[in-house]
Amino acid sequence: MNQHTTRSQFIANVRAALGRSLPLVSADVTPPAVDDAVARLTSSGDDLVETFAARAASVGMDVRRCPPEALTKTLIQLLDELHVTKLVIAVGSVPQATEFSEAFRRRNIAVPDWRGDRAMAADFEADAGLTDVAAAIAETGSIVYRGDAGHGRGLMLVPPVHIAIVRPADIVPDLLDWTRRIDDVHHTQLPAAQTIITGPSKTADIEGVLVTGVHGPGKVVVLLVNP
Amino acid sequence: MTTTEHHTSASVSLTREGESILFPSLPYHMHDRNRRAVHNDKLIAAVEVATLAKDVGRKKIFADTFGPRYDSLRTLAGQIKQHTLDHLDHYLEQFIDRAEANGVRVHFAADAREANAICVEIAQHEKCTACVKSKSMVTEETHLLPALEAVGIETLETDLGEFILQIDHDVPSHIVTPMIHKDRYDTAAAFQRELGAPYTTDPQQLTRIAREYLRDKYRKADLGISGGNFLVADSGSLVICTNEGNATFCVTAPRVHIAFVGIEKLIPSAEHLAVFLKLLARSSTAQPMTIYTDIISGPKRPADSDGPEQVHIILVDNGRTKILADEKMRETLRCIRCGACLNACPVYRKVTGHSYGAVYSGPIGALITPMFRGLRNYKDLPYASSLCGACGEACPVKIDIPRLLIELRSRAVKTGLAGRVEKLAFDAYSASLKHAWTYRLANALSGPVLRAMADHDGYISKAPPPFGGWTDERDLPAPAEQSFRGWWKQNRRNL
Numbered sequence: 001m002n003q004h005t006t007r008s009q010f011i012a013n014v015r016a017a018l019g020r021s022l023p024l025v026s027a028d029v030t031p032p033a034v035d036d037a038v039a040r041l042t043s044s045g046d047d048l049v050e051t052f053a054a055r056a057a058s059v060g061m062d063v064r065r066c067p068p069e070a071l072t073k074t075l076i077q078l079l080d081e082l083h084v085t086k087l088v089i090a091v092g093s094v095p096q097a098t099e100f101s102e103a104f105r106r107r108n109i110a111v112p113d114w115r116g117d118r119a120m121a122a123d124f125e126a127d128a129g130l131t132d133v134a135a136a137i138a139e140t141g142s143i144v145y146r147g148d149a150g151h152g153r154g155l156m157l158v159p160p161v162h163i164a165i166v167r168p169a170d171i172v173p174d175l176l177d178w179t180r181r182i183d184d185v186h187h188t189q190l191p192a193a194q195t196i197i198t199g200p201s202k203t204a205d206i207e208g209v210l211v212t213g214v215h216g217p218g219k220v221v222v223l224l225v226n227p
Numbered sequence: 228m229t230t231t232e233h234h235t236s237a238s239v240s241l242t243r244e245g246e247s248i249l250f251p252s253l254p255y256h257m258h259d260r261n262r263r264a265v266h267n268d269k270l271i272a273a274v275e276v277a278t279l280a281k282d283v284g285r286k287k288i289f290a291d292t293f294g295p296r297y298d299s300l301r302t303l304a305g306q307i308k309q310h311t312l313d314h315l316d317h318y319l320e321q322f323i324d325r326a327e328a329n330g331v332r333v334h335f336a337a338d339a340r341e342a343n344a345i346c347v348e349i350a351q352h353e354k355c356t357a358c359v360k361s362k363s364m365v366t367e368e369t370h371l372l373p374a375l376e377a378v379g380i381e382t383l384e385t386d387l388g389e390f391i392l393q394i395d396h397d398v399p400s401h402i403v404t405p406m407i408h409k410d411r412y413d414t415a416a417a418f419q420r421e422l423g424a425p426y427t428t429d430p431q432q433l434t435r436i437a438r439e440y441l442r443d444k445y446r447k448a449d450l451g452i453s454g455g456n457f458l459v460a461d462s463g464s465l466v467i468c469t470n471e472g473n474a475t476f477c478v479t480a481p482r483v484h485i486a487f488v489g490i491e492k493l494i495p496s497a498e499h500l501a502v503f504l505k506l507l508a509r510s511s512t513a514q515p516m517t518i519y520t521d522i523i524s525g526p527k528r529p530a531d532s533d534g535p536e537q538v539h540i541i542l543v544d545n546g547r548t549k550i551l552a553d554e555k556m557r558e559t560l561r562c563i564r565c566g567a568c569l570n571a572c573p574v575y576r577k578v579t580g581h582s583y584g585a586v587y588s589g590p591i592g593a594l595i596t597p598m599f600r601g602l603r604n605y606k607d608l609p610y611a612s613s614l615c616g617a618c619g620e621a622c623p624v625k626i627d628i629p630r631l632l633i634e635l636r637s638r639a640v641k642t643g644l645a646g647r648v649e650k651l652a653f654d655a656y657s658a659s660l661k662h663a664w665t666y667r668l669a670n671a672l673s674g675p676v677l678r679a680m681a682d683h684d685g686y687i688s689k690a691p692p693p694f695g696g697w698t699d700e701r702d703l704p705a706p707a708e709q710s711f712r713g714w715w716k717q718n719r720r721n722l
Contacts, residue, residue, distance in 0.1 A: 004345055007323060010335035013544065014490065015316045017552035024317045031495040032306045038299045039502055041292055059515065115532050120480065124446065140515040149530035153479045157472060175501040182497035182522075187325045187462040192527050192534050193479070196504075196520040201472040204512075205388035207410050208277050209430040214387055214438060215445075216472025216519065 034176065042139040042173040049226055052171050055141025056222050059199035060212070065224045071165075076103045078221065079128070082161055088114045088122050090131035091150030093165060114152050123158035129217075130163045131155050132170075134194065135181075139174045142198040143222065146191045153193055162197075162217040167225050248398045250370070251584045253600070257607040260582040270408050274400075274579045277407050278570040284513025285567055285621065292509070304506055305625035307499050308561035311460075312551065318460040318493045319542070325463025326540060329525035334541045339369035342543050346452070346485055347374055349539055353483050355380060355450035359441070361467070361474035362386040363454025364402065364564060365487045365543050367586045368599075371452075382452070383444050385473035387437055394421040400580030402587065403511050403566035408579060441473070451477035451535065455488035456563070457503060458540075461496035464524045465540060468507060468517040475519050484526075484535040489543050491551075491560035503563060506623040510565040546599040555634055559594045561624040568618035568628060574611055583608060590618035590628045597635055606644050609635035648693040674706045681705035 015021065042051060057063045066074040075094065079087065087109055094100060104111060114122035123129065134146040143164050147153040156162045172178050182190070201216030212218040264270060289297040311318050323333050334349075336342035342365075350358070358380050360366070375382045384393045388406040392399060395417035399405030406414075411428040418424040424436045453474050457466040465486055467474045478484045494500060508517045527534030550556050569575050569589030580588040585596040585605065593608040602609075609632045618628040639645055659669035680687045686702040689695065697703075 002344070002348060004341060005335040005337045007333075007335060010337070010542065010544070011316050011319060013337070013548050014319060014551065017548040018313065018316060019552075020316070023320070024314060026317065029314050029317050031310055031499065032303065034307075034498050034502055035303065038296055038303050039505065041505070055515070059518075118482075118527070118533050118536075119446070120533050124442070142516060147531060147534060148528070149532070152532045153475075154533050157475050157479065175504055176498065179497040179501040179504075182462060185462075187464075187524070188328055190329070190462055190464065190522075190524040192523070192525045192531060192538075194522050195475060196516065196522075197518065198514075198516040198520070199518045201470070201518060203387045203434065203471050205386075205391070205404065205406055206414055206430040206433060207273070208280070208404075209411075211431050211434040214434055214471040214473070215385065215441065215476050 036176065040174050040176055044173050046138065046173060048138045048171045048173060049168050049224070051173075052136055052138040052141060052166075053222075053224055055138065056136075056143075057141070059141045060202070060220075061141065061199055062219060062221045063224060064221060065226050067227050068225050071223075071225055072100050072103075074223065075100075075130075075163075076107075078163065078223070079109060080107070082128060082219075082221075084109060084127040084161070086110045086112065086122075086126045086128075088112060088126040088129050088152070088155050088159065090129075090152070090155050091115075093130055093132040114155065115149075120152070120154035120158055123152065123154035126159040128161035128163055129155035129157075129159045130165075132165045132167075134170075135178055136166045136171045137173075137175055137178055137196070138171055140196075140198055142196045143220075144178065144194060144196050146194045148191055153195075156195070156197065157216050160213060160217055161219045161221065163221045163223060164197075165223045165225060248581050249367070249584070249586050253604040255584040255605055255607070257578070257582055257584065257611060260584065261578045261611075264578045264582050269410075270579055271577065273410065274407050275576050277404060278572075278576050281512055281570040282567070282617075282621065285510055285570070288509045288513045288515075292515075300502070300506065301623050301625050304502050304623055305558075305561060307494060307502060308563075308624050309558060311493050311495060312491065312557055312560050315490065315493065315551065318495060319490060322458055322460040322463055322493060323542075325461070326465075326525075327463070329463050330538070331463065331465075331525055332537065332539045334539060336541050336543045336545070338545050339543075342369045342487060342541050342545065343371050343374035345541050346371065346487070347378055347380075349483070349485055350375065350380055350450055351378060353450070353537070355481075355483055357444070357448045358382040358450040358452060359385050359444055359448040359477050359481065360452040361454065361469065361477045362389050362405070363452070363487050364586060365454055365489050365545075366452065367399070368545060369487070369543070371487070380450065383441070385441055385444075385471075385477060386469070387434060387471060387473075390437055390441065391417060394418075398581070400588065401566065401569060402564055402589070402591075403569075408581070445476045445480045448477075448481045449483060451479075451481035451484045453477050453484065453486045455486050455492055455540070456507070457500055458488055458493045459495075459497055459500055459522075460493055462524060464497075464522050465538075466500060467521045467523070468504075468519070469521075470512075470518045472519050475521055478521060478523060478538075479534055482535060483537045483539070484523075485539045485541065486523075487541050487543055489545075490547050491562070503623075507563055507565055510567040510621070510623045550595070550598050553598070556594070556598055556631060558626050559591065559598065559631065561626050562591050562595070563624060565623055567621040567623065571617040571621040572612075573615060573617065574613065578611065583611075590632075591626070594626075594628065594631050594635065602635060602639060602642070603644055606639055609633075609639065652694075670706070670710060674708075674710075677703075678705045678708075 112122040
């Protein structure tokens with residue numbers, strides 16, 4: 001690599017622009033406090049499930065609900081409805097019940113193993129990606145997806161449909177609550193990537209006409225498992 | 228809808244015409260482009276509808292959510308940004324330490340040339356040949372694409388608007404909605420011509436054509452380039468906000484990810500990030516969040532299946548330390564590139580983005596373009612404003628844009644950039660205001676002259692040179708025969 005500006009030169013330029021020649025003492029630098037009274041929109045006292053469901057629907061997610069005991073049946077019906085023949089699933093997202101695999105076998109639904117493939121070939125061929133979520137945010141109707149060993153990043157991005165299973169315990173009230181969780185985690189323990197998803201992929205670049213499914217999924221189904 | 232065979236690689240560089248729109252010869256004068264834009268009915272209609280709708284939408288969504296707290300939220304956001312800027316060395320050091328601990332490689336670019344050079348070197352070192360790119364104002368600023376093409380790296384814009392502009396040899400005209408000046412017919416023609424696609428003007432079908440074409444490119448790309456909306460110092464993370472998911476693809480599918488980020492994008496912690504996430508999309512397009520908010524904290528972990536093997540962040544200065552050092556103008560670096568000021572501005576709505584002759588247009592562009600590229604080169608920009616204040620009220624980080632426009636005007640006058648005639652006129656005007664008798668004398672002398680210049684309707688529509696320029700776009704009412712003071716003197720006894 002050629003010679004380029006070094007870190008110390010770069011920082012020195014910034015410091016000089018600020019009229020200082022010495023670094024600041026870390027302990028003396030305190031950022032403005034984030035006051036909940038100013039910034040919070042949704043509180044734990046609100047009905048989080050209803051708020052989340054309403055907001056998720058308003059940003060264009062297809063919100064379905066079912067009690068826990070009907071999860072498998074509802075999922076199968078959903079896959080029928082969407083004509084899914086190839087499905088990629090995040091590890092641990094659904095109970096590995098025998099009736100689930102049996103239903104797949106009867107319907108000729110292939111469930112390719114996407115793990116270990118950086119090129120995401122299985123994701124590109126799948127009709128849908130089925131995952132759970134790391135969290136859901138009631139304030140904005142968002143779901144949070146963390147990439148890790150059991151959660152390929154392509155599952156919620158590449159197939160034209162993303163089915164996300166959300167449980168009430170996943171839901172936090174406000175963006176403030178979720179971001180404070182990040183602050184509590186040591187930076188080296190953060191995943192390589194996490195994504196806050198707030199609706200299906202969309203654009204209005206051509207004459208302001210809203211179009212979905214530009215690059216990411218054109219359909220996001222939120223399956224809210226709620227007694 | 229199937230993709231047809233395409234013959235061109237669609238790896239296109241900006242034509243000379245495109246380059247001259249965002250990088251015109253200097254000093255740049257707005258007048259010609261303003262005039263052409265104002266008389267382009269189709270352009271004005273498109274821009275007006277889009278910007279007005281977003282401005283109205285912004286006000287409504289904040290009224291419906293934060294209500295009377297909107298102002299305090301903007302104050303808080305402004306304070307967070309200002310604090311970070313005032314301690315930028317501290318936060319930069321923290322960010323670099325933590326990002327590197329997470330496996331991110333951080334690079335330092337003093338200027339545009341160096342930023343592009345670093346990117347090219349990484350790409351060549353990693354033997355990359357095909358690149359997919361998401362929208363980044365900084366890469367437009369550094370003019371990155373020609374540098375990559377020069378070394379044979381095919382680079383495609385993936386943001387739908389930017390993609391359409393690229394293959395149509397055109398350039399963006401708005402920070403957030405780049406092809407606001409183009410319509411479906413332009414797009415259909417471009418797709419047919421450059422991609423060999425069947426002609427269709429249906430936006431959904433056009434989008435489908437682009438989606439299929441670009442998915443193939445994502446699979447084949449070995450380099451992904453992105454910008455960055457925020458850098459979180461505390462966690463060493465990069466935050467990217469998009470609606471299409473194109474950035475998510477660019478930072479996930481290829482083997483190498485390079486992000487270009489201006490140093491002013493730093494914020495202290497994730498909690499502070501929440502404040503900006505609450506403001507950004509609502510200010511920009513009246514939605515609660517952008518569809519995708521990617522938080523990248525490193526390359527793929529050993530146990531991960533997908534994700535890039537390398538993540539590089541190029542921290543870009545390119546004139547930002549100059550603005551940082553300018554205490555009055557430092558607050559312009561708070562900008563989070565939401566575009567709310569463009570959408571609020573009645574002048575932008577009439578002259579549209581290309582008239583600003585630079586990468587950054589609208590009210591914020593009128594401030595930072597002269598700062599980045601020299602006030603003498605962009606003297607017209609701070610004057611392209613009625614100082615109505617709409618931009619200042621729209622800004623989520625409370626940059627006092629009107630006050631700073633006046634500051635730049637003041638600097639233009641002080642450094643002799645104001646026209647000689649204008650200076651003479653204002654000197655004469657201030658002399659006439661020094662005493663009551665000078666004021667009365669000026670009125671007595673100018674009254675008959677102005678009345679003689681007026682049309683039969685009492686308006687002066689054409690003044691002789693050197694004042695002709697002023698009346699080109701304005702009519703001045705000629706003064707009445709009798710001044711109010713004269714009338715008062717005459718009639719006060721009768722009242």
